[in-house]
Amino acid sequence: MSTPHAILIALLEKPSSGYDLARRFDRAIGYFWHATHQQIYRELGRMVEAGWVAVAEEEAAAAPRKKVYCVLPVGREEVRRWARETPLGRDDRNAFLLKLRADAVVGPLGLGDELLRLIEENRARLVLYREIEMRDFGAASLTRGQQLQYAILKAGIRAHETWLEWAEDVAPLLNL
Known part of the structure; x- marks a missing residue:
């Protein structure tokens, strides 16, 4: 949804060179927000032009100068x-994780209402999945094809149950 914002948040956490930033995406941020090295460098250039970040050259002992990017007030x-x-x-849970990361860096952003909305949407989807489960997979024996379809449905059920459990843990952090 917003790779530039993911990069800004990462730079707010720690000013970095493009290379170091790409490595951080590979090792940590990329587990929930993917960006290629090429995307990162392209976006860094755009953000410098937009005045969102500044770049400074850092002297390194035995290496060429390193460009370090840091976020400006804008x-x-x-x-x-x-x-x-x-x-x-409804399917933007990873973007919500990115917003939580922003909240951790720039202070309270009032994300509680958004979390409540996402909780309601996930509960509604879980109810729907349970209805489908009862309607379509209640037979004593299922064909192989039906078993595979049911396995897919169960993956969705488990994903929503896990997400809702996680949301309950996050709610108090957002003063809910």
């Missing part, structure tokens, strides 16, 4: 704006 405000104003769809 970039910090853009993260706040994005986190507060960008609506998420």
Whole structure:
């Protein structure tokens, strides 16, 4: 949804060179927000042009100069704006994780209402999945094809149950 915002948040956490930032995406951020090295470098250039980040050259002992990117106040405000104003769809859970990361870096962003909305949407989807389960997979014996379809449905059920359990843990952190 917003690779530039993921990059801004990562830079707010720690100013970095493009190379170091790409490594952080490979090792940590990329587990919930993927960006290729090429995307990262392209977005860094755009963010410098937009005035969201500044770049400084750092002297290194035995290596060439390293460009280190840091977020400017305008970039910090853009993260706040994005986190507060960008609506998420039902399948944008990873973008919500990114918003939580922004909340951790730039302070409370008032994400409680959004979490409540996502909880309701996930509960509704779970109810629907349970109805499908009872309607379509209640027979004593299922064909192989039906078993595979049921396995897919169970994956969705488990994903929503796990997400809802996680949301209960996060709610108090957002003063809910």
